[in-house]
Amino acid sequence: MNIAPGPLLSMINSPADLKQLSREQLHQVCDELRQYIIDVVSVHGGHFAASLGVVELSVALHYIYNTPYDQLVWDVGHQAYGHKILTGRRDAFPTNRKYNGISGFPNRKESEYDTFGVGHSSTSISAALGMAMASKIKGENRKAVAVIGDGALTAGLAFEGMNHAGVADSDVLIILNDNCMSIDPNVGALKEYLTDISTSQTYNKFKDDIWKALGKLPVGKNFTREMASKIEHSIKGFINKNSNLFEALKLRYFGPIDGHNISKLVDTLHDLKNIPGPKLLHIVTVKGKGYSLAEKDQTRWHAPGLFDKITGEIYKKSFEVPQPPKYQDVFGHTIIELAEQNKSIIGVTPAMPSGSSLKFMMEKMPDRAFDVGICEQHAVTLSAGMATQGMRVFCNIYSSFMQRAYDQVIHDVAIQNLPVVFCLDRGGLVGEDGATHHGAYDIAYFRCIPNMVVSSPMNEQELRNLMYTAQLEKNDFPFSIRYPRGEGVMPEWRTPLEEITIGKGRKIKDGKEIAILSFGHPGNFATTAIRELRTDGIDPAHYDLRFVKPIDEDLLHEVFSKYNKIVTVEDGTVVGGFGSAILEFMAAHNYKADVKMLGIPDRIVEHGTPKELYRECGYDAAGIVAAVREMVGEKVQVNVKL
Known part of the structure; x- marks a missing residue:
């Protein structure tokens, strides 16, 4: 058009x-x-x-x-x-x-x-x-x-x-x-x-009257304005x-x-x-x-998407079958569910109650959920202060914005080993907002912090269970949960809350010759890729690690004892990220294997839809298929639709 x-x-x-x-x-x-x-x-x-x-x-x-x-x-x-x-x-x-x-x-x-x-x-x-x-x-x-x-x-x-x-x-x-x-x-x-x-009104009317009056005096314009400025300065504190x-x-x-x-x-x-x-x-x-x-309605029209400029109708996608919710909404509803059971739970966000969906808790429990303004550093230290008094704070900050509070995470939370739960929304490539908003670095910058648990769910059920696990009284230490922007994969997502053993991953399926290790939502890309690969006789194993710190060493011993070809998949920088953690384990235990790391490359990624950027960075389903085929010796170009 x-x-x-x-x-x-x-x-x-x-x-x-x-x-x-x-x-x-x-x-x-x-x-x-x-x-x-x-x-x-x-x-x-x-x-x-x-x-x-x-x-x-x-x-x-x-x-x-x-x-x-x-x-x-x-x-x-x-x-x-x-x-x-x-x-x-x-x-x-x-x-x-x-x-x-x-x-x-x-x-x-x-x-x-x-x-x-x-x-x-x-x-x-x-x-x-x-x-x-x-x-x-x-x-x-x-x-x-x-x-x-x-x-x-x-x-x-x-x-x-x-x-x-x-x-x-x-x-x-x-x-x-x-x-x-x-x-x-x-x-x-x-x-x-x-x-x-x-x-x-008193101050502004008086100021305007002075300017008008002095402008009529038979003296130079510069003099009158200088006089007005002096008078204005003197009345500001008085009025x-x-x-x-x-x-x-x-x-x-x-x-x-x-x-x-x-x-x-x-x-x-x-x-x-x-x-x-x-x-x-x-x-x-x-x-x-x-x-x-x-x-x-300025909040709704901040970034409304496509709309009819005449009627104001905001176009929404229509679906014949139930669709998965956004991860942020799963967080927003689950924290209310947890807070109704645990009176010590508090929600904090820096100026993103709508974007993080903490707005639901702010509406239902206004005395236990807080928007602190665009103040990420304050949000973290405020959460730490509450944690010293027995509160279990879910501090919800976009991954890219958390970078601004990194000092507070280390000094005010981790060193003091306080049980603040960091929910990092928009982990990974966020799409059209581009380089300044991509949550590319949180896996790397959180896993090097002592006392910090670093986790990521593969789906909505896992997010709920990680949130439930993080707020348990016995888990008295910093806990981070990172998840992507947009929809998950489970239309029926209101599953019973269950504890997850911290540091334990899960084997999704056995395989032959090669294993795919995933962390977080990209595990779904791996599942799609495996379906395509199996039609051609390639049968990778798939492990969802869930935690990059502490990492599941028992699971990794199983992986390296059975497979000598491994592909790691993550929605974060490959420098210092999940794949790097796998290589560190391999080196520490003297394993020998060919490892291919897929994730966000060591460069600035610009804007586009998430699917376009996943494809560009090579860790969508098609990228995983290509990597697996290359490692097993079949360099065939395959296009996979999500």
């Missing part, structure tokens, strides 16, 4: 083209840009509401600043669609998040306008400050601008960046995009603080004590202003561009602006 941009947008191939337009034409550009995003995302998918909320800001920034010489950092990255369209990627925008298409986030390899890769959040202030400091050292007159969402401002890194920016004496502008949302509604004292600033937070960090605070008033934004940015030093502009926007359904 060919989606045509509006007449003005169709002529904008770079910010230089945008600058040729009059200020009056910017209103039309904003309308056309917003409509183009709606048209494309409704048909091709992607994140939605966040970029609609910053259409005017995107246009104003590229209109006023000399990009890419002046450097913009977008945080979080899924608000950058308008930026991408205005910077030469309009015609490629329908390929957004598709295999070999453009990234859904800023990507330095993709465009010189993408100054910093931002897939998660809260890095923009530090990155932009680093750019500003480097420009100052080099004697360049570059401007650096960080656009940070209010949800991203809750992370400790954002405060660290602001703390340094206030004393670094560098020319950096922080734009706080305040829409009271990240993916789910924001939480915490900072949200209340920003609400107080933006809704203080609204809360407005001193940013200025206490030595950031000059401006705002709040309407982020959808393009004329006001252009005027304000023009003025701020000529004010040196660190400063913060607070703009208030509506996530999903311009699409009424997205404005009303």
